[in-house]
Amino acid sequence: MTAFCCFFMYFIIFFSGQLNVASGSIYQAGFINYGRLYNNDGQVCISDRTVFKADxxxxxxxxxxxxxxxxxxFAIFYNSETRKCTGCTYFGDNETLIDAGTKFYSRIGYRLIQQQMSWTNAKAKCLELGGSLVSIKSLQEHDFIVRILSGFYAVDTDLRIWIGGNDMATEGTFLWEDETAFAETPGATKWGPRQPNNYNSQDCVQLYNEDCEWYWNDESCVLKLYSVCDMN
Incomplete structure (x- = not known):
């Protein structure tokens, strides 16, 4: 039931690191794919993340x-009525303003590694490919990533995935790959119920799905899982 729910909610499937699309959610501009994130429609890029504005x-x-x-x-806000285009460094946040008619698109720069490996080896694999284990610094980015993953979840109901967070240096202080602390983006975490719990010295962060909802969980770093690389 859970897999059925997730599959028909998102219609997107990853296979062998390639994106196969069963709906009109993915668009291409030149050689770069963009994904529409409907939850961000009507918003605008906040000033400190705006790269350019064009009329x-x-x-x-x-x-x-x-x-x-x-x-x-890495993302755009485009209004077809006003013909205004805004380039943004990345995802906004819940404080962004409403601009009726604006649609949001983000570059798809994520790669699912369908090879089970430890967190440390997953980190090395992403670096080898020219990326890094994904850092998720807003709920919008979390939603965008899991929107892609949920189609694959319909195929593998036990799918769990390494992301870039860990508290190896100091127990309870979780950091992303660029050493940004989770605490620096309050409200942007998606821990599952009663997580993190450091059960048997768990230091690395994984994504897991429960009842069609994706959460974060601390897990033993030696566990062998799939992983997501940020290729942006």
Whole structure:
């Protein structure tokens, strides 16, 4: 029942690191894929994350091309009525303002590694591929990633996935790969019920699915799981 629910909720499947799409949620501008995150529609990029603003942009594709050609731009907010295009460093947050008619698209720069390995080896694998274990610093980014993963969950009901968080240095102080503390993004965590609990010295963070909802959990770092690399 859970797998059925998740599959028909998202319609997106990962196979062998490639994105196979069964609906119109993924769009391409040049050689870069963009995904529509409907939860962010109507919002605007906050000022300290805005990379550029452009007027008289005829389509979201033209807007995406501008983003693709701009350093540090990983998402766009495009309004087809006003023809305004805004490039953003990444996901917004719950404090962003409402701008009616604006649609949100983000680059798809994630790769699912379908090889079971320890957290340390997963980290090394992402580095080998030119990325890093994914750091999730907003609930919007969490939603975007699990929207992609949920289609695969319909195939593998026991899917658990390494992400970049850990508290190896100091128990209870979780850090991302860039050493940003979870505490620096309050309200942006998605711990499961009664997690983290450090059961039997668990120091690494995984994603897991329960009743069609994805959560975070601390787990033993030697456990062999799939992983998600951030290739942005």
């Amino acid at each position: 008289s942009v005829t389509s979201w594709v033209e807007c995406a091309v501008l983003c693709s050609n701009t350093d540090l731009c």
